[in-house]
Amino acid sequence: MRRFIAISLLLLISWNVSAKKISPKREMRAVWIATVDNIDWPSKSGLSVAQQKVELIAQLDQLKKNGMNTIVFQIRPAADAFYASPYEPWSQWLSGKQGVAPDPFYDPLQFAIKACHDRAMELHAWMNPYRAVFKYKTTKTDSSHITNVHPEWFLTYGKHKYFNPGLKQTRDYVSKIVADVVRRYNVDAIHFDDYFYPYKIKGEAFPDSLAFAKNGGDFYPDRIEDWRRENVNKVIHQIQDSIKSIKPWLPFGISPFGVWRNKDKDPNGSRTKAGQTNYDDLYADVLLWLQKGWIDYVTPQIYWHIGKKVADYRVIAKWWRKHSYGKPCYIGQGVYRLDSASRVKAWRNSDQIIRQIKLNRRLKEINGSMFFCSKNFRQDRLSINEALTQKVYAEPALHLVNLMFKGNIPDAPIVERVENRLKWNKQKDAVYYVVYQVKRKSGLPQKIICITNRLEYNISKKYMAHAFAVSAVNRGHQESSISKLVEFSVREDNK
Numbered sequence: 001m002r003r004f005i006a007i008s009l010l011l012l013i014s015w016n017v018s019a020k021k022i023s024p025k026r027e028m029r030a031v032w033i034a035t036v037d038n039i040d041w042p043s044k045s046g047l048s049v050a051q052q053k054v055e056l057i058a059q060l061d062q063l064k065k066n067g068m069n070t071i072v073f074q075i076r077p078a079a080d081a082f083y084a085s086p087y088e089p090w091s092q093w094l095s096g097k098q099g100v101a102p103d104p105f106y107d108p109l110q111f112a113i114k115a116c117h118d119r120a121m122e123l124h125a126w127m128n129p130y131r132a133v134f135k136y137k138t139t140k141t142d143s144s145h146i147t148n149v150h151p152e153w154f155l156t157y158g159k160h161k162y163f164n165p166g167l168k169q170t171r172d173y174v175s176k177i178v179a180d181v182v183r184r185y186n187v188d189a190i191h192f193d194d195y196f197y198p199y200k201i202k203g204e205a206f207p208d209s210l211a212f213a214k215n216g217g218d219f220y221p222d223r224i225e226d227w228r229r230e231n232v233n234k235v236i237h238q239i240q241d242s243i244k245s246i247k248p249w250l251p252f253g254i255s256p257f258g259v260w261r262n263k264d265k266d267p268n269g270s271r272t273k274a275g276q277t278n279y280d281d282l283y284a285d286v287l288l289w290l291q292k293g294w295i296d297y298v299t300p301q302i303y304w305h306i307g308k309k310v311a312d313y314r315v316i317a318k319w320w321r322k323h324s325y326g327k328p329c330y331i332g333q334g335v336y337r338l339d340s341a342s343r344v345k346a347w348r349n350s351d352q353i354i355r356q357i358k359l360n361r362r363l364k365e366i367n368g369s370m371f372f373c374s375k376n377f378r379q380d381r382l383s384i385n386e387a388l389t390q391k392v393y394a395e396p397a398l399h400l401v402n403l404m405f406k407g408n409i410p411d412a413p414i415v416e417r418v419e420n421r422l423k424w425n426k427q428k429d430a431v432y433y434v435v436y437q438v439k440r441k442s443g444l445p446q447k448i449i450c451i452t453n454r455l456e457y458n459i460s461k462k463y464m465a466h467a468f469a470v471s472a473v474n475r476g477h478q479e480s481s482i483s484k485l486v487e488f489s490v491r492e493d494n495k
Contacts, residue, residue: 079146127178257276260319298327301372
């Protein structure tokens with residue numbers, strides 16, 4: 001540990017004294033890939049396996065090019081699966097019919113994990129805990145779907161069917177599903193979105209009065225809202241315990257609605273006037289989960305612009321950085337709002353997203369961004385791809401160190417030059433490598449050129465007159481010392 005601290009301090013000092021940087025060395029840069037209703041991937045149901053793979057790879061390549069280092073991949077949108085689940089049927093958004101496996105067979109989650117790791121990107125497995133049937137009036141569920149096996153566990157509200165959060169069977173079932181994924185797949189985190197109790201529908205009460213009467217305990221008869229919050233607290237705590245019993249180092253993150261509570265409801269709330277909030281409407285007491293250590297990171301979805309009167313991005317971001325209780329805090333950003341015809345002037349230019357990222361970086365407790373959602377980068381809304389790479393993501397970024405991971409720190413690679421390439425040996429415990437441009441005189445890292453899981457890197461002509469070094473990084477994103485320098489001469493650059 002002393003060696004790790006010494007190396008980390010040296011690299012940190014080296015980084016801070018280097019040339020003024022456009023990008024921080026470590027930063028979350030994630031994108032949600034939504035599969036529900038074919039929002040992002042696949043573009044439509046019924047595509048061939050080959051077409052599905054081509055589409056996903058194209059999205060990952062674009063996002064990697066944009067500087068992203070994490071994919072939040074939706075694998076369970078409605079008690080169905082984008083992986084080979086022993087408990088839930090294949091998703092309807094793959095083949096067009098629920099329960100039909102890909103043919104020829106492949107496992108989309110396994111494919112996505114490998115594709116991400118091949119690009120030195122993390123994959124966070126995104127699940128929805130309570131949504132059971134999306135648009136239940138028009139969806140034909142497979143006979144094996146849990147709503148057909150245990151119809152007594154479910155409630156209908158609005159257009160969808162939901163697990164009844166007031167039942168112990170619900171908690172046990174959802175925890176079992178999560179544990180199965182953690183046990184069988186090499187995912188880098190488990191991720192839940194903002195849908196706990198559903199967003200309220202005006203004039204329609206959530207139909208859980210019978211469950212409250214039967215299972216409300218001391219909360220019955222007049223504290224149904226506290227009981228609902230306790231139901232969600234229990235499932236979050238149980239899922240955290242399930243994850244950590246299998247892989248103690250694996251993060252469990254939540255991306256809640258942007259406002260916890262308005263200040264007029266609670267003096268600890270934010271100076272906002274949101275119509276619905278986590279605590280009062282979704283019954284998600286996110287601050288309690290952070291305080292108790294039941295979640296390992298938080299990503300509030302602040303899908304509003306800087307200066308919005310009732311929900312100002314700046315106000316809410318500053319509030320969350322003070323209420324993350326030492327856990328990593330990433331901001332969910334609404335790139336989908338970019339639109340040249342938007343009624344809100346701020347969203348008619350991609351600079352709104354750039355301003356938000358720069359604001360995040362000024363707030364020290366905020367550690368990066370997650371963007372909703374992938375198709376907007378595929379469409380390149382308002383030239384957002386170039387805006388990112390030119391203005392804020394000019395250099396790749398490492399992930400934050402996972403302090404729960406107790407693995408060994410790799411040794412520095414041994415690097416050699418082969419013509420215009422750098423080549424190095426594979427290091428034990430390393431999962432990817434960082435290629436640095438280095439100052440010749442001081443030997444200090446100047447900038448990150450590439451983050452890769454490969455054992456070589458081609459030096460382009462624009463970098464030919466520089467020196468380079470390589471470090472190795474383990475699963476917890478702990479970095480080795482850098483290798484010895486490898487130099488390319490100015491004379492070669494002039495050939």
